Amino acid sequence: MPNIPRESPRIAPLDEAAINRIAAGEVVERPASAAKELVENALDAGARRIEVAYADGGKTLLRVSDDGHGIRAEDLPLALSRHATSKIDGSDLLNIHSFGFRGEALASLGAVARLTVTSRHGTEDAAEISVRGGAPGPVRPAALRSGTRVELRDLFHATPARLKFLRSDRAETQALLDTLRRLAMAAPQVGFVVRDLSGGGDGRVVLRADPEAGEGAEALLGRLSRLIGKEFAENAVPILAEREGHHLSGFAALPTYSRGAAVAQYLFVNGRPVRDKLLTGALRAGYSDLLSRDRYPAAALFVSCDPMRVDVNVHPAKAEVRFRDPGLVRGLIVSGLRHCLAEAGHRASSTVAGATLGAFRQETGAAGPARLYQMDRSAPAARQMAYQAQAPQAAVDGFGFAEAPSARVEAEPTPDHADGGEAPAIGYLGAARAQLHETYIVAQTATGMVLVDQHAAHERLVYERLKTQRAHRGVASQALLIPEIVELGPDDAATLLAEAEALDGLGLSLEPFGPGAVAVRATPALLGPVNAEALLRDLLDELREGGAVETGNITARIDAVLSRMACHGSVRAGRRMQADEMNALLREMEATPHSGQCNHGRPTYVELKLADLERLFGRS
Template identity: 65%
Template sequence: MTNQDRNIDAERRAIRQLDPTESNRIAAGEVVERPASAVKELLENALDAGASRISIAVADGGKTLIRVTDDGHGIARGELALALCRHATSKLDGDDLVNIRSFGFRGEALPSIGAVARLRLSSRVAGAEAWEISVNGGALADPVPCTLRGGTVVEVRDLFHATPARLKFLRTDRAELQAISEVVKRLSLSAPAVAISLRDVSGGGEGRVIYSAERADPAARMEAVLGRDFRTNAIEIDAVRQGITMTGFAALPTYSRGAAVAQFLFVNGRPVRDKQLTGALRGAYSDFLSRDRHPAVCLFLTCPPSEVDVNVHPAKTEVRFREPGLVRGLIVSGLRQALAEAGHRASTTVADATLGAMRPEAAAQPRIYQMDRPSLGDRPAPYSVQPAPTGFADDGSGWAGARTEPAPAVPDQVEETPAYPLGVARAQLHENYIVAQTPDGMVLVDAHAAHERLVYERLKAQAAARSVPSQALLIPDIVDLPADDLARLADARETLSAVGLDIEAFGAGAVAIQSVPAALGQVDGKALLTDICDELADQGTTTRIADKLDAILSRIACHGSVRTGRRMQAEEMNALLREMEATPHSGQCNHGRPTYVELKMKDIERLFGRS
């Protein structure tokens, strides 16, 4: 790269001080990245001003207009011009950057916005007259009287008109409006006692309401933002560790999302997007979700201000904790304990999706003429009687042991259905799905997925007690593997041995399996080791033994669970249901999929139009 390419002259240039307009425009690139950033800064100022009602109006995705009106304490006439100067703020007392209890504190938002847009600030302090001041591309005007009942109105027009190159990087109006809505919702969660509304006034007039939330308690505000389904399928969180508290709600694993769009994290009331916190969140759900699914949470972390540094980035969305390990441990242990207390519970949306799948499509049927109708003798019977299912014919490890004798049929009628949460087994469909009857409905269980979770939880308990029983192989199983997989297995050899899987190197490019966990019975050694290598590779560069152990146990549980295609007796199916009720997390398999679907009688009757 030449000096010409780098916009540097051959001759030396003199060092000069940037004028305030230039420095503010440079700083605006960090503080005001897009219209949503400007809305965030102005909304935080309104909340810091003690407002009880805030209204926001935007036009064209915030590109042509952003207006934030609040009923806070206002700004005095003599401080209007100072409020538009860089590093001028009322939120810091002296040089104390430790005990920060407000949203803003850097004094950069208003001058940064004024440097790249046309800004007008109107405000009135109680007992005084209203005054207004404007700034256009960094050029400040003198204050003039105006009409205003109270509070403050900040109007931003033609954002980035002073830096037109920035406009080219903005997205469509619809996308920018969606980002603004997301910012408003996040901040409204941190201030449930404040009424907040957002309107789109593109084209003039009153516009349309995008978001509106009246003053409410935290739970009601959370339901208004995240929806009733989230509240119904969420578990309340309340955990404390060494002066740091975590409250809020976390959704069941079966209520997961395809992207991290339903994760709302707050530190001392400040919404943050911190990699450390999201990493701890993923770690808490690692046993329950596959890597392409994301949990839904709304969590509030509260700690002394001296224990967290919020002055990391001008946007103030990242934080640094004095003891990050303590915070991670609180998130992981608090969420896992709450999920364990939920037992076998699954989300209600699973049943709703099932009902939607069961509703037949209204497809147009071709007209049938009389001569096309089959004769009476050719018509098929409306139904046929199927033989009762039999027990397992193979000698694998079944749920209650291998059976070779015919299994008794499940009784057609029972005097009274016991009040078990998952009911009593009545049939098995397609050699995998268990149909159970409950006192007020029915349950459909995926036997393979449920057994996989039960075996996994049992292996984890045995591994924690260092008592996983192993079965020595009479003839070692020799498995050829690529060099990369062999290296991964060598690194995890101690971990594998802890769960009853002993391997040894066998020449170049192969390993010998000496023993396997006894719970597996007869397994395909190559398939087992290949899956374990894939799981270790998917973890990246992690060296935590607990992560490797859980990943290996999950793969082992998958190989040792009831296979699809095996017929189960009534006793076996009921034993599976009873253990599901007694095992935490049995409502979802190791990959986050539901293990059962529950339908109430009202849902079943609605399917047949009987409601």
């Protein structure tokens, strides 16, 4: 073996500099991880304003300044030593309430870069200390108004090989900004300013997030609007759930505001940004019935619990966590998401209307659209006379608009019938006015119009009805004439049999059959003929990841069958509908959860406000 010499080597301790560089490789992977450690220290210090400056993606310069409580001058040398911290006393590594606690950040940064720390504690004089080549220098007087300023230059100059693994300046900048956005979301009351000094001078501000007014969800929504965009804030619904001491809060975007990649998923545990597979999987499962597989939800979710119930000391980067009861947390997220999205009802994202307006192209001449002056507008009486003169004498058979029972659409339905009867209740989706190409329903609302895809809308309605029937009556099972024996191994068989009762409620009946084997006596009838062994192995994979059986593979496959049934049992495109049928469809959409998107995540309707229509025709 080339890595092992022929002669037995002698064991010898590494020198302190090598130890620090090896340890730094776990904590500092790139400029973004260095910025994460420094900003977390600033937040732990009680900072209310944090400024981050960088150059060349953070490779040549990274400076973090804050107005926190600072470090005493006599403590500066100790702050640069490994495993020295003021955040824990070492007696309990689970009851952690701060971002940092390992005492490795500054020591690791000093081992791989040129580090200077300047700080002022209270009314004491400011002081600074520098580290070159891993060796700290003396403490010297400095000028600083308050807080702490940490300057990091020439990252990885002590380990040049690591520089070859860094990406381009642009890629490192994007990673740096993404890390800072996540930290800014975790602290809405803290102001953040990020400057790019690559061009020299004062640089340019690339990110600014002023402290948000208010508290709780209000402050968080304001911060998310600044960092993710106003579109997310307009199309997100609040989420608030609690289960056995675990709390879930935040905002989840509507399914029709989905993304093509998982770039807008922000997860936090006790205020700490994390990238955890359990939480990501739970987020995906919460939208599993609403999105196609090539679309990803957008959300900012905050899970909070007793620190004793979650272990954050899994990796030096502290990006992964381990919950004492992962199934409970996963169920909380899935059920919380489904509940808040169901409360959104038929609501669809505003971006759908924006895309629709963008599809319209206003024809303009060389000088642009003609301006409309007030003198060109006719008086109301003149307009009424013109409307009467322009009214058609007779509608051509097969064309024209079929009037709904009520000609007026108002916030409150009013008696408008000749026979003195009550007008039908008009909801958010208005009253049907026409059907275009036997596929789309045109409805008039109190504030504009709605265009509905009749097949997509009815598909979702039928699907939700089938799921409700399944929930009330249970999943019918199909007994096998000859039970199928599946060899799994002792551990896998025990894992499945431990969930036999839950699986039986989903139509899958299992019994032990000797050591390491399971007898499948019944399968869900909706699935038809199934490969029992493949089904059980899929369930095992789900259980190994900590997923609950109730939201597992069987339910997903049954829902897929229901979705196909709903598609074939829905109103097809090309069918002419009467006015009462169209209005009944609109009313059912208003009363059905998730009716804003079909089973595949596509929007079922587009809403255009009257102001949008007027703008299209130059009337605004």
